[in-house]
Amino acid sequence: MNTRFILSVLPLFIFGGLLTLSDASKVVELSDRFIDIINEESSWLIMFYAPWCAHCKRLEPIWAHVAQNLARVSSIRVGKLDCTVHSNTCRKFGVRMYPTIMFIKGTDIHFTFQGDRNTEDIINFALRVSGPPVLKITKPKSIDELRNKKQVFFLYVGPSDSTHPLYAGYHEVAAKFQPLSFFYSLTNHEFIQNHVAMTTLPTVFVYKEEMFFEFDKSLIGHHPDDIQSNLTQWVNTERFETFMKVTSSNIEDFLSTNKYLVLAIVEENKLKQVPSHMIHFRSMIHNIIKVHRDKYHKHFQFGWIGSPDLANRIAMQYLSLPHLLVLNSTTNHHHIPQDEPVQLTHEAVTMFLDSIFNQSAPVYGGNTVGTKLYRMYFDTTSSLSDMWRGNPVLMTVLLIVPSMFLLLILYSICCGNILDADEEEEDDCGYSTDTDYHEKKE
Numbered sequence: 001m002n003t004r005f006i007l008s009v010l011p012l013f014i015f016g017g018l019l020t021l022s023d024a025s026k027v028v029e030l031s032d033r034f035i036d037i038i039n040e041e042s043s044w045l046i047m048f049y050a051p052w053c054a055h056c057k058r059l060e061p062i063w064a065h066v067a068q069n070l071a072r073v074s075s076i077r078v079g080k081l082d083c084t085v086h087s088n089t090c091r092k093f094g095v096r097m098y099p100t101i102m103f104i105k106g107t108d109i110h111f112t113f114q115g116d117r118n119t120e121d122i123i124n125f126a127l128r129v130s131g132p133p134v135l136k137i138t139k140p141k142s143i144d145e146l147r148n149k150k151q152v153f154f155l156y157v158g159p160s161d162s163t164h165p166l167y168a169g170y171h172e173v174a175a176k177f178q179p180l181s182f183f184y185s186l187t188n189h190e191f192i193q194n195h196v197a198m199t200t201l202p203t204v205f206v207y208k209e210e211m212f213f214e215f216d217k218s219l220i221g222h223h224p225d226d227i228q229s230n231l232t233q234w235v236n237t238e239r240f241e242t243f244m245k246v247t248s249s250n251i252e253d254f255l256s257t258n259k260y261l262v263l264a265i266v267e268e269n270k271l272k273q274v275p276s277h278m279i280h281f282r283s284m285i286h287n288i289i290k291v292h293r294d295k296y297h298k299h300f301q302f303g304w305i306g307s308p309d310l311a312n313r314i315a316m317q318y319l320s321l322p323h324l325l326v327l328n329s330t331t332n333h334h335h336i337p338q339d340e341p342v343q344l345t346h347e348a349v350t351m352f353l354d355s356i357f358n359q360s361a362p363v364y365g366g367n368t369v370g371t372k373l374y375r376m377y378f379d380t381t382s383s384l385s386d387m388w389r390g391n392p393v394l395m396t397v398l399l400i401v402p403s404m405f406l407l408l409i410l411y412s413i414c415c416g417n418i419l420d421a422d423e424e425e426e427d428d429c430g431y432s433t434d435t436d437y438h439e440k441k442e
Ligand SMILES: *[C@@H]1O[C@H](CO)[C@@H](O)[C@H](O)[C@H]1NC(C)=O
Pocket: 219, 220, 221, 225, 226, 227, 229, 230, 233
């Protein structure tokens, strides 16, 4: 495997002399000449970075993992490019922040990764966009392989040619959501007998929680264009796992489902571990959607947050842990239970959700000007106090330096007045503005 990879990169070395393999990994350090070597045959996954960016540093070990794993299962090459040195390439690909992760194939195809930057999600993204939007399954056995991967995927069953309106719609939607989800198609009718109850073909399923859920074709309107818009809407709400980890980078996606977000708030440490009493609480919330899927699925998306900071910012208060937070995705209002969250039982939570749904639960937050201002105030004070807790010395410097500047400015204003009044005192200020200015200009 190693040799094959090196052999495939070697020509680039010889002809371009533009690449260097970074020491410990399969990540290729690229330069501005990258633009000259891209062609339709090679696929690249590239991290655009800047040496000073902390998020980029944090991504380094993950990036090495991504490179190793992708080399094993695909021919996608993994590289990184320093935008402070090779700014032309970064400008060409419209890189506006660091790190930016992009899949590039030839001159026309590029997809930007948006999501939580963990090894698994990045690899899945690369695998998805490197193939066609809909992957055809030929062996019925492959379905079992897919199921073993334990990730959400969509499956069309029926004749796969574009003359069938459902397939045409499915293909369009798959192209749109390709960076975000896996789409497969299968012509095999046996699938229906083996995996799900009788239904009419063609049809579309989503696989999650070890089960297939069928798209309700009766939802489709009469106009042919409706298929695509109804399917788009369905895919957009179904592409999440039943109980998904919500982070600041994917919360917008959840909000686009227009459902209530039911979030168990726990705290993950740096090793992504959650204390056992919080795990217990989180499982209790997860269990509710497992048991009452039929009742809640349509209007509630369940998930959990491992960073209390994010939850505090939504709730605009410091929540005790673990906690439960329900967010109305259309109005940005939120609900929190009145009982102590640790004492919540399965029944208490279902009653709480019911009261939210019949709009009798107390409502907080929202999008009014007052709330927005308060949110800004809360964000500022909480991030200042976080910084204080994290690094008191730095904070002192940060606060003291600006005040010194302020004093200096006040002082110079004051001096200026004195200057006007009495030219002889000029030297005391130690700031002969006129000459300085001219010297600099030259
Ligand atoms: C299906 O799409 C059509 C057209 O956008 C829309 O009018 C209709 O309400 C949709 N049906 C459902 C159930 O969402």
